[in-house]
Amino acid sequence: MRSSASSGSKPLRALARAGRNLGQFWRRFSRNKLATASLAVVLVFASVAALADAFFDYGFVTSNQLDNAFLKPLESGTVYEGEAELEHRYLLGADNYGRDILGRIVHGARVSMVIGFVTVAMALVSGGALGALAGYKGKAFDTIIMRATDILLSIPTILLSIAIVAALGNSFFNLLIAISASMVPGYIRIVRASIITVKDQEFVEAARCIGASDSRIVFKHILVNIASPLIVQSTLNVGSSILWASSLSFLGLGILPPKPEWGNMLSEAREFIQYAPHTLFAPGLAIVVTVLAYNLIGDGLRDALDPKLKR
Amino acid sequence: MLKYAARRVLMLVPVLLGVTFIVFSLMYLTPSDPAQIVLGSNATPAAYAQMRADMGLDRPFLAQYLHFLFGYKHPEFGYRGLAFGDLGRSYVTNRIVFELILSSFPNTVILAIGALALALAVGVPVGVISATRPYSTVDMAFTVLALLGASMPVFWFAMVLIYFFANRLGMLPAMANPSNALSLALPIVTLSMNSMAIIMRMTRSSMLEVMRQDYIRTARVKGLGERLVVRKHALRNALIPVITVAGLQFGHLLGGAVLTEKIFSYPGIGSIMVDAIYQKDTPQILGSVCFVAIIFTLVNLFVDIMYGLIDPRIKTAVQSGRKKAPGKELADALKRLFRK
Numbered sequence: 248m249r250s251s252a253s254s255g256s257k258p259l260r261a262l263a264r265a266g267r268n269l270g271q272f273w274r275r276f277s278r279n280k281l282a283t284a285s286l287a288v289v290l291v292f293a294s295v296a297a298l299a300d301a302f303f304d305y306g307f308v309t310s311n312q313l314d315n316a317f318l319k320p321l322e323s324g325t326v327y328e329g330e331a332e333l334e335h336r337y338l339l340g341a342d343n344y345g346r347d348i349l350g351r352i353v354h355g356a357r358v359s360m361v362i363g364f365v366t367v368a369m370a371l372v373s374g375g376a377l378g379a380l381a382g383y384k385g386k387a388f389d390t391i392i393m394r395a396t397d398i399l400l401s402i403p404t405i406l407l408s409i410a411i412v413a414a415l416g417n418s419f420f421n422l423l424i425a426i427s428a429s430m431v432p433g434y435i436r437i438v439r440a441s442i443i444t445v446k447d448q449e450f451v452e453a454a455r456c457i458g459a460s461d462s463r464i465v466f467k468h469i470l471v472n473i474a475s476p477l478i479v480q481s482t483l484n485v486g487s488s489i490l491w492a493s494s495l496s497f498l499g500l501g502i503l504p505p506k507p508e509w510g511n512m513l514s515e516a517r518e519f520i521q522y523a524p525h526t527l528f529a530p531g532l533a534i535v536v537t538v539l540a541y542n543l544i545g546d547g548l549r550d551a552l553d554p555k556l557k558r
Numbered sequence: 559m560l561k562y563a564a565r566r567v568l569m570l571v572p573v574l575l576g577v578t579f580i581v582f583s584l585m586y587l588t589p590s591d592p593a594q595i596v597l598g599s600n601a602t603p604a605a606y607a608q609m610r611a612d613m614g615l616d617r618p619f620l621a622q623y624l625h626f627l628f629g630y631k632h633p634e635f636g637y638r639g640l641a642f643g644d645l646g647r648s649y650v651t652n653r654i655v656f657e658l659i660l661s662s663f664p665n666t667v668i669l670a671i672g673a674l675a676l677a678l679a680v681g682v683p684v685g686v687i688s689a690t691r692p693y694s695t696v697d698m699a700f701t702v703l704a705l706l707g708a709s710m711p712v713f714w715f716a717m718v719l720i721y722f723f724a725n726r727l728g729m730l731p732a733m734a735n736p737s738n739a740l741s742l743a744l745p746i747v748t749l750s751m752n753s754m755a756i757i758m759r760m761t762r763s764s765m766l767e768v769m770r771q772d773y774i775r776t777a778r779v780k781g782l783g784e785r786l787v788v789r790k791h792a793l794r795n796a797l798i799p800v801i802t803v804a805g806l807q808f809g810h811l812l813g814g815a816v817l818t819e820k821i822f823s824y825p826g827i828g829s830i831m832v833d834a835i836y837q838k839d840t841p842q843i844l845g846s847v848c849f850v851a852i853i854f855t856l857v858n859l860f861v862d863i864m865y866g867l868i869d870p871r872i873k874t875a876v877q878s879g880r881k882k883a884p885g886k887e888l889a890d891a892l893k894r895l896f897r898k
Binding site: 281394395397398399401402403404405406409410411413414415416486490493494497498499500510513516517520521524527528530531534535538539542543546 | 572573574576577580581584585587588589702705706708709710711712713714717718720721725809810813814816817820821831832835836843847850851854855858
């Protein structure tokens with residue numbers, strides 16, 4: 248941890264100092280071709296998600312155009328918008344209600360990106376705080392928090408998420424809670440373990456000697472040193488969060504149609520696999536590509552942030 | 559070792575209490591009202607209040623939790639409690655909750671065993687091949703495949719399999735049933751995909767670690783063939799963490815078969831659970847979720863104890879009094895996995 252810290256693996260400080268360290272980090276990261284390509288994929292998806300409304304009108308992708316149901320990719324159909332009749336080309340075809348699949352994927356990307364980042368942020372903050380408390384304060388805090396973590400880990404993650412959504416009701420916010428709750432134990436473990444390894448080192452003792460407060464020590468001195476594993480874990484978690492969200496939506500426990508979401512698109516496609524396989528492939532590939540990209544970036548970050556681990 | 563095992567078994571009590579408490583609290587928060595489900599929406603307020611009292615729903619939260627654990631006395635709605643494996647009847651289907659659970663659980667076990675066997679049969683050899691040629695094209699290809707396997711939504715993979723093998727080729731049925739062995743093929747492949755990827759990565763990293771050790775060099779210097787070194791010397795040691803991960807995966811397969819079972823309309827415990835949630839069938843949800851969580855905990859405990867038996871180094875570490883937090887093995891295994 249420490250030896251890597253001195254060679255530019257502390258992105259927080261690296262960002263603050265800008266320049267040299269960041270460049271060094273980027274040189275290491277960009278050596279990994281797959282990870283760089285994945286970063287490009289994620290950036291493209293993110294900008295598409297951000298500009299979703301510029302590509303497709305939200306009202307258009309959520310309203311039924313039954314005449315166009317199951318149009319094959321590249322086929323055109325007449326679309327009614329109020330009084331107007333427009334000719335629309337369905338690049339990826341239409342679903343069972345005649346809605347544009349590409350448009351729904353684009354708007355679904357927005358939902359997935361938001362879920363991915365928000366759930367990870369929620370889990371990171373709450374799990375990080377609890378882990379820091381357990382690791383830094385120790386004793387009773389440690390016992391209580393870690394026992395609770397063990398209990399949470401004894402419930403299979405998918406069951407926990409399902410039970411939370413079933414209990415709190417089907418809403419976007421509850422979906423966020425359900426997904427982040429299943430990631431919290433992971434962060435508690437990582438932060439606690441990392442804090443325990445660094446908290447007795449000399450630089451922490453030195454900080455304490457000059458009268459730094461506990462919170463200052465944790466945030467200014469310790470957190471910077473455990474940022475690498477957290478960044479890697481968070482990147483991987485964004486991917487799995489997107490996967491969870493789509494699974495829950497698929498089961499009808501997440502985001503419900505007509506709102507576009509990749510999982511519920513697949514849930515609707517399920518009944519028509521035989522007649523309209525194109526409704527099945529595109530949303531699934533969107534999930535696979537996105538999740539795979541986050542996993543590859545996570546791998547690349549791990550190698551770039553901690554050169555010790557490579558080989 | 560015995561002391562270690564005994565302590566782990568004792569530790570089980572608070573964990574299981576905690577699990578049941580969490581599940582019960584979640585169900586307690588559920589907006590759906592069992593009394594209303596039983597009576598329908600046309601009941602008079604008086605009948606409704608009477609029903610709530612009969613079902614014990616007017617009692618405080620903790621009292622209800624104790625009922626749930628140790629039984630509730632009532633001529634019609636009474637049951638002996640989770641501790642005695644009796645939660646009465648489902649409000650919706652009127653079937654005995656644990657009868658349904660126990661009749662569907664073996665089906666899930668069949669699926670999980672099949673999936674784990676397939677995952678090991680493919681994951682271990684592929685992991686060894688990858689590890690003996692690290693950073694080669696073959697290794698890279700397998701690595702990307704494994705990542706792909708871990709990135710694919712289970713339900714999507716299942717539907718793609720159904721489309722090709724059931725709809726297009728007509729080779730395999732799209733619905734699975736425990737009495738038809740052929741119909742199990744697709745769900746087993748679906749379910750094993752994730753575990754296969756994890757076992758493959760684990761075998762690879764564990765092999766890489768072992769192959770660097772001195773005794774492997776010694777074996778090579780002795781003039782043993784590379785095959786013999788890999789199979790007899792390296793693999794045996796490398797498999798120890800793999801077996802642990804496989805055991806933990808088994809627990810996950812038992813609990814996580816929800817999506818697979820749902821898609822193939824397979825009558826396992828996962829389907830029961832999801833259906834119960836759709837129907838807001840509180841006793842059935844409580845029973846099945848707690849049952850799966852308890853099985854999951856027991857499997858993990860068993861794996862941890864077996865780990866100590868298989869690897870004598872861990873046994874001595876425990877005997878010499880090194881403290882081991884429960885679940886530490888899991889954390890270690892995952893850490894190793896993430897480290898490659």
